[in-house]
Amino acid sequence: MAITPPQNRIWWNEPIHKIELSWIVIAFLWGLFMFFFMIAWHFIGEQNLSTETYRINPDKYVEKVEAFAEQWQVGEEEGVPVVRPPAGEDVFLLARLWEWWPILELKKDQSYRIHMSSADWQHGFSLQPTNINIQVHPGYEHVINLTPTESGEFSIVCNEYCGIGHHQMTGRIRVTE
Numbered sequence: 001m002a003i004t005p006p007q008n009r010i011w012w013n014e015p016i017h018k019i020e021l022s023w024i025v026i027a028f029l030w031g032l033f034m035f036f037f038m039i040a041w042h043f044i045g046e047q048n049l050s051t052e053t054y055r056i057n058p059d060k061y062v063e064k065v066e067a068f069a070e071q072w073q074v075g076e077e078e079g080v081p082v083v084r085p086p087a088g089e090d091v092f093l094l095a096r097l098w099e100w101w102p103i104l105e106l107k108k109d110q111s112y113r114i115h116m117s118s119a120d121w122q123h124g125f126s127l128q129p130t131n132i133n134i135q136v137h138p139g140y141e142h143v144i145n146l147t148p149t150e151s152g153e154f155s156i157v158c159n160e161y162c163g164i165g166h167h168q169m170t171g172r173i174r175v176t177e
Helices: 018-044 058-072
Strands: 052-055 073-077 080-083 090-096 099-101 103-107 112-118 123-128 132-136 140-146 152-157 170-176
Touching: 058 073, 058 080, 058 090, 058 112, 080 099, 090 103, 090 123, 112 132, 132 140
Parallel strands: 080 103, 090 112, 099 170, 103 170
Antiparallel strands: 052 140, 073 080, 090 099, 112 140, 123 132, 123 152, 152 170
């Protein structure tokens, strides 16, 4: 923003100063670099999530998750079932106001296909402390392939504001040896 108006009314026909031109060139080249590097990182980043997504009926998905939890339940914590599916099995997680349900217990170095959907609103799936973030929508089943490489307890946090209880919407994934 200029304090005073330009001396010539047709200022856009004035020659560009060399310093200003060099900054324009630097910004343009940096933009090109970032554009192409984002494409390259998709292939060399080794952290791309699956883009497997299906349209579903939310009520039927809830039934599927409840059947899954009943089949593989090994315990319960604070009224939430702890589920231990066999390695290689499809695993189901349900987001609903204000919980991620059930608690999963997975084996280290075993692959799982984790299916996620919401029963009510849009929620965020953020697996802490890893860098996995997904928006989970009702009516869509998102599938990610996950192979835990370290044991421990990982928190699931909703990172998409979903209402008054959003700050309490958490879940857990335990990884055992």
